[in-house]
Amino acid sequence: AQSVTQPDIHITVSEGASLELRCNYSYGATPYLFWYVQSPGQGLQLLLKYFSGDTLVQGIKGFEAEFKRSQSSFNLRKPSVHWSDAAEYFCATYGSGNTGKLIFGQGTTLQVKP
Amino acid sequence: EAGVAQSPRYKIIEKRQSVAFWCNPISGHATLYWYQQILGQGPKLLIQFQNNGVVDDSQLPKDRFSAERLKGVDSTLKIQPAKLEDSAVYLCASSFIKGYNSPLHFGNGTRLTVT
Numbered sequence: 001a002q003s004v005t006q007p008d009i010h011i012t013v014s015e016g017a018s019l020e021l022r023c024n025y026s027y028g029a030t031p032y033l034f035w036y037v038q039s040p041g042q043g044l045q046l047l048l049k050y051f052s053g054d055t056l057v058q059g060i061k062g063f064e065a066e067f068k069r070s071q072s073s074f075n076l077r078k079p080s081v082h083w084s085d086a087a088e089y090f091c092a093t094y095g096s097g098n099t100g101k102l103i104f105g106q107g108t109t110l111q112v113k114p
Numbered sequence: 115e116a117g118v119a120q121s122p123r124y125k126i127i128e129k130r131q132s133v134a135f136w137c138n139p140i141s142g143h144a145t146l147y148w149y150q151q152i153l154g155q156g157p158k159l160l161i162q163f164q165n166n167g168v169v170d171d172s173q174l175p176k177d178r179f180s181a182e183r184l185k186g187v188d189s190t191l192k193i194q195p196a197k198l199e200d201s202a203v204y205l206c207a208s209s210f211i212k213g214y215n216s217p218l219h220f221g222n223g224t225r226l227t228v229t
Contacts, residue, residue, distance in 0.1 A: 009154075032214060043118070043205060043220035044157070051215070090156050099169050100145060100212040104156030 002027045004074075004091045006105035013081050014113045021076040021108050023091030033074040034092040034102065035065055044090065050074060061085070086112045116140065118221035120206050126227045132194035135224045139187070139208030145169075146183055147218065148191050149205040157205055163189065164212050193226075201228045 003026045013019050025031050032051050036044040048059025055067040065076045074091060091105040119138040127133050139146050145164050149157035160179065162169040165186035174181070178197070183189040193200055203223040209216040 041222065043222045044207075044218075045220075046217060049217075092156075094214060095159075097170075098213045099162060100209055100214065100216055100218070101147065101159050101162055101170060102157075102218060104158070106154070106156050 002031060002093050002095060002103060004033070004093050004103065004105040006089075006091055006108050008108045009106065010109045010111070012111040012113060015083050016080050019076075019078045019081045019085070019110070021089050021091075021110070023074045023076065023105060024072050025074060025091075025093055026072065027093065030069075032094045033065075033067065035059065035063070035074075035076045036090045036092060036104075037061075037087050038090065038107075039087045047076070047089075081110075081112055083112045083114065086110055118206055118208050118219055120204075120221035120224055122224055123222065124225050124227075126229065127196055129198055129228050130195040132192065133196055133226060134190055134192045135204050135206075135226075137189045137191070137206030137221060139189070139206070140219055143208035143210055143219070144186070145209045145212040145216070146189050147207040147209075148181055148189070149207065151203040151205055151223070152199075153202070160191070160204075162212070169212060196226075196228045198228050201226055 005024045034049045035047040088107045090107045092102045095101045148160045151157040160174045161171040161181045163183040181191045205223045207218040207220045
């Protein structure tokens with residue numbers, strides 16, 4: 001069954017530093033992959049998605065992610081983090097059966113130091 | 115367009131009490147999802163509706179949880195009786211159709227605390 005794993009539960013970076021959040025997927029064929037962000041008290045907002053094609057995907061708020069089949073990874077990156085990026089980030093993939101349901105990783109909490 | 119609306123935002127109840135959450139999806143969205151998000155975990159699908167029919171309720175604890183989507187628009191999720199482990203954020207999401215390429219739009223959730 002499709003699944004995603006986020007190895008890092010909590011990450012702290014300094015404002016202005018670069019960021020990389022890790023996501024590993026488990027699926028034989030080319031997966032559909034997503035990154036969502038959740039600010040405190042808010043719902044989930046889609047940052048970007050990968051379905052096929054170019055393995056480097058650009059998203060909103062200056063985020064990008066790279067699909068690497070050889071490493072079964074879909075890591076999220078941002079070159080310069082802003083204090084407002086502090087939030088929880090979720091990697092997700094579709095479940096089986098083309099129902100559209102999403103399966104989420106455990107999430108990574110990002111803390112930004114001034 | 116208006117987003118997915120959920121109410122209440124917060125709810126505190128004692129164990130063994132009942133509680134209900136309400137969701138109004140984006141207008142025209144046929145598919146509606148209820149997710150449970152326990153602190154420190156990713157959201158987990160409880161139930162998925164397509165119009166007023168159930169697509170997937172395999173992870174819904176049916177002995178205490180129930181959900182309905184009468185008329186294929188609004189939906190209500192109920193817990194009766196509640197347990198301590200039901201403390202979580204309950205997220206509602208909707209999409210235009212079910213399946214790939216129809217993005218999910220999430221509401222802000224209802225935070226439930228069971229004491």
